Amino acid sequence: MTSFLSARGVSKTFGNSASGVLALSNVSLDVREGEFVCLLGASGCGKSTLLNMFAGFIPPSVGELRLRGEPISGIDPRCGMVFQSYALFPWKTVRENVAFGPKMRGAGRRERRDIAERFIEMVGLSGFGDHYPTELSGGMQQRVTLARCLAADPEVLLMDEPFAALDAMTREILQEELGRIHMRSGKTVVFVTHNIDEALIMADRIVVMSPRPGRISAFIGNELPKPRNIDTQLLPSYARMKREVWSHIAGDMAAMRDNN
Numbered sequence: 001m002t003s004f005l006s007a008r009g010v011s012k013t014f015g016n017s018a019s020g021v022l023a024l025s026n027v028s029l030d031v032r033e034g035e036f037v038c039l040l041g042a043s044g045c046g047k048s049t050l051l052n053m054f055a056g057f058i059p060p061s062v063g064e065l066r067l068r069g070e071p072i073s074g075i076d077p078r079c080g081m082v083f084q085s086y087a088l089f090p091w092k093t094v095r096e097n098v099a100f101g102p103k104m105r106g107a108g109r110r111e112r113r114d115i116a117e118r119f120i121e122m123v124g125l126s127g128f129g130d131h132y133p134t135e136l137s138g139g140m141q142q143r144v145t146l147a148r149c150l151a152a153d154p155e156v157l158l159m160d161e162p163f164a165a166l167d168a169m170t171r172e173i174l175q176e177e178l179g180r181i182h183m184r185s186g187k188t189v190v191f192v193t194h195n196i197d198e199a200l201i202m203a204d205r206i207v208v209m210s211p212r213p214g215r216i217s218a219f220i221g222n223e224l225p226k227p228r229n230i231d232t233q234l235l236p237s238y239a240r241m242k243r244e245v246w247s248h249i250a251g252d253m254a255a256m257r258d259n260n
């Protein structure tokens, strides 16, 4: 079976090979269509580097990345990226921001408006279509970013710590909402985080990464029942999973200390 999104033997060195930084070493990963994968690990283990390679922003030094069996050789409209900072057009309204993707692919005025309204509603911002980003809170701006990405209808959502800048309560609400949107849309998601709870709430599968050099140290399937929300964290199975994930991360950190 051809995997939907894959990395095969991928390494990345920044700078020249003699004095450069080996950010990723021999990473292989297969993401199934519709799967929600979290890349989890401490700072500097290459999570963003791997995500940026899936997005086609940077090429690997060694190895290959593929989407639907085709090599990823540059930025591909089938992949939508959501960053930690909101990256909205400040001079456009919420509706215009969300309608940007459909406009780029040639949708007419009416269709653009309908699509924008649908996604604005999906992220819980009905009534804010005429507002400008600066008139919204950080959490609302991140909802707009998510709506804009979804409205462009990418096959894969690549998300780099999208909720890291938000307060804890807003983050939990948006995690729940993204989980709901994922269940409904069936999109494939690769989501970077260094937060174990976030990975446990969001992921179908957690890919634990460790630093120096960045590599994958464990794949952990997450069978916690869905939809997941704050109550999920009270389940005994949640505590068991958290202990399992933490034991991998703590093991990696101990190994790193011993090597220093």
Ligand SMILES: Nc1ncnc2c1ncn2[C@@H]1O[C@H](COP(=O)(O)OP(=O)(O)OP(=O)(O)O)[C@@H](O)[C@H]1O
Pocket (backbone or CB within 6 Å): 014, 015, 021, 022, 023, 041, 042, 043, 044, 045, 046, 047, 048, 049, 050, 194, 214
């Ligand atoms: N453009 C670059 N030039 C040089 N080194 C880089 C570049 N991008 C990343 N690196 C290095 O590669 C390594 C992995 O970085 P990366 O940002 O992928 O890690 P990360 O796991 O996403 O970290 P964080 O959680 O802090 O964002 C780090 O040592 C980093 O300094």
